[in-house]
Amino acid sequence: MQVFLSTEHAILATAVVSFLCALLHVMRPPKGLPPGITGLRCLLELPQKKQWLKVQEWSLQYGDIASGYFLGKTIIIIGSAKIAGELLEKRSVNSSDRPRSIMGGELSGWGKIMLLSDCNDWFRTHRRLLRCVLDDSERLRAHVRKNFTSLILRVTYGYKSIEGDDPLVDLAHLANSQLSSSTAPGMYYVDFVHFMKYIPSWLPGAGFKRKAKEYTAVIRDLVENPHNWLKNQLAAGTVGPSFAARHLSSPDMTQEFEDSVKWASATLYQGGADTAPSIAYGFYLAMTLYPRVLKKAQAELDAVVGTKRLPTFSDRPNLPYLEALFTELLRWHCPAPMTLRCTSSYDTYEGYIIPKGSYVVVNIWAVLRDERTYTDPLEFKPERFLGDNPEQDPRNVCFGFGRRWDDVQFMCAQALAVFEISKCIENGVEITPEVDMVGETVCHQAEFKCSIKPRCEEALNLLLENFSYLEHEIGTSSHN
Numbered sequence: 001m002q003v004f005l006s007t008e009h010a011i012l013a014t015a016v017v018s019f020l021c022a023l024l025h026v027m028r029p030p031k032g033l034p035p036g037i038t039g040l041r042c043l044l045e046l047p048q049k050k051q052w053l054k055v056q057e058w059s060l061q062y063g064d065i066a067s068g069y070f071l072g073k074t075i076i077i078i079g080s081a082k083i084a085g086e087l088l089e090k091r092s093v094n095s096s097d098r099p100r101s102i103m104g105g106e107l108s109g110w111g112k113i114m115l116l117s118d119c120n121d122w123f124r125t126h127r128r129l130l131r132c133v134l135d136d137s138e139r140l141r142a143h144v145r146k147n148f149t150s151l152i153l154r155v156t157y158g159y160k161s162i163e164g165d166d167p168l169v170d171l172a173h174l175a176n177s178q179l180s181s182s183t184a185p186g187m188y189y190v191d192f193v194h195f196m197k198y199i200p201s202w203l204p205g206a207g208f209k210r211k212a213k214e215y216t217a218v219i220r221d222l223v224e225n226p227h228n229w230l231k232n233q234l235a236a237g238t239v240g241p242s243f244a245a246r247h248l249s250s251p252d253m254t255q256e257f258e259d260s261v262k263w264a265s266a267t268l269y270q271g272g273a274d275t276a277p278s279i280a281y282g283f284y285l286a287m288t289l290y291p292r293v294l295k296k297a298q299a300e301l302d303a304v305v306g307t308k309r310l311p312t313f314s315d316r317p318n319l320p321y322l323e324a325l326f327t328e329l330l331r332w333h334c335p336a337p338m339t340l341r342c343t344s345s346y347d348t349y350e351g352y353i354i355p356k357g358s359y360v361v362v363n364i365w366a367v368l369r370d371e372r373t374y375t376d377p378l379e380f381k382p383e384r385f386l387g388d389n390p391e392q393d394p395r396n397v398c399f400g401f402g403r404r405w406d407d408v409q410f411m412c413a414q415a416l417a418v419f420e421i422s423k424c425i426e427n428g429v430e431i432t433p434e435v436d437m438v439g440e441t442v443c444h445q446a447e448f449k450c451s452i453k454p455r456c457e458e459a460l461n462l463l464l465e466n467f468s469y470l471e472h473e474i475g476t477s478s479h480n
Contacts, residue, residue: 152272
């Protein structure tokens with residue numbers, strides 16, 4: 001018996017066969033990848049919290065360069081500084097792009113922020129804490145966060161934050177927490193199965209679409225609210241110098257250029273409100289847990305700077321132990337535990353293939369705790385960066401944080417000059433805080449308790465006398 005198919009049925013059958021063949025093709029990993037895992041296991045085994053710990057397990061199991069493969073997506077996992085430097089620095093032309101972020105970039109509205117931009121023309125276009133801490137040390141994390149966010153708001157928009165809760169400070173914190181979640185590797189399947197972005201938000205399993213809608217509203221406010229505030233101030237002639245004001249005052253202003261300035265300003269605003277506060281808060285934890293380090297740093301400050309003034313940037317070359325302390329802080333508490341890139345062309349490394357479009361994950365957290373590079377890596381030891389044979393500078397891995405890192409050092413040096421930071425005592429019991437990193441793309445130490453008091457009456461007077469000086473320093477920085 002012969003069966004004749006209609007044209008429509010023949011087309012459908014061909015489409016089904018083609019789809020199955022394509023599915024089989026993308027499920028089979030390319031030959032020559034580094035050792036690793038394949039299939040749905042890549043996503044199922046990756047936890048939503050502290051992903052760097054699981055990635056470290058894979059590196060220990062499969063080697064310093066490993067791989068994952070799922071539905072045509074190759075993930076290259078790097079667990080050593082040597083390989084990270086080779087692929088991300090020496091071959092940076094091939095690994096400067098960012099992976100396509102469906103959840104964070106396309107659905108949640110972060111697509112024009114520098115963090116998610118490729119190395120393209122758009123990317124190239126954008127290239128009063130001490131007193132508060134003393135008065136209310138129990139809200140240390142909030143004070144640290146507000147200090148740095150207020151500084152970047154002043155520098156970027158000329159905006160002076162208000163006392164207490166400030167809407168733009170709180171907005172930056174909310175937006176950054178959402179950005180961290182929406183861009184975390186493996187957090188949302190839509191980043192690997194791209195067609196999921198088209199499913200209706202009311203379908204079961206499409207909760208990410210509803211969440212992305214909430215995120216979009218927040219990023220819209222983050223970009224538009226300070227920008228509109230500044231435009232109103234410029235129209236009224238009541239705003240001081242700032243990054244955005246300087247560019248928005250250009251006589252050649254176009255809508256396209258204004259949009260670029262608006263997103264470049266949002267990048268500064270968002271960036272200044274995440275990594276710097278994270279490192280500064282980690283500083284207080286380190287000083288709480290390692291009083292020996294605190295005492296040694298204070299002794300150096302007293303010998304070089306004295307007790308009649310606060311340290312300034314000009315003192316930095318004469319404070320080697322303090323410089324080592326800050327370097328160790330960056331190693332011990334790196335705010336971005338993993339970095340993610342995407343290759344723009346085919347590549348190889350020591351016989352392994354790296355296909356075009358591969359996600360390259362560097363587990364910075366694990367690299368900075370590699371016993372082959374750092375002795376006693378879990379301990380906070382500034383001495384490791386001093387002497388004739390210092391250990392590897394972590395900034396070679398973390399790539400540094402520019403001016404924001406200078407601001408962190410400045411704040412921490414002044415805190416050491418005037419404060420005693422120690423474990424708090426409750427009901428006669430000394431409380432030892434835990435080292436507990438929380439977050440996703442950008443992390444911070446879990447909230448902890450510590451005791452913060454003036455070192456002596458002279459230090460308290462110095463702090464109060466120099467409060468106006470600190471205000472001047474912050475104001476001056478907004479003009480540069």
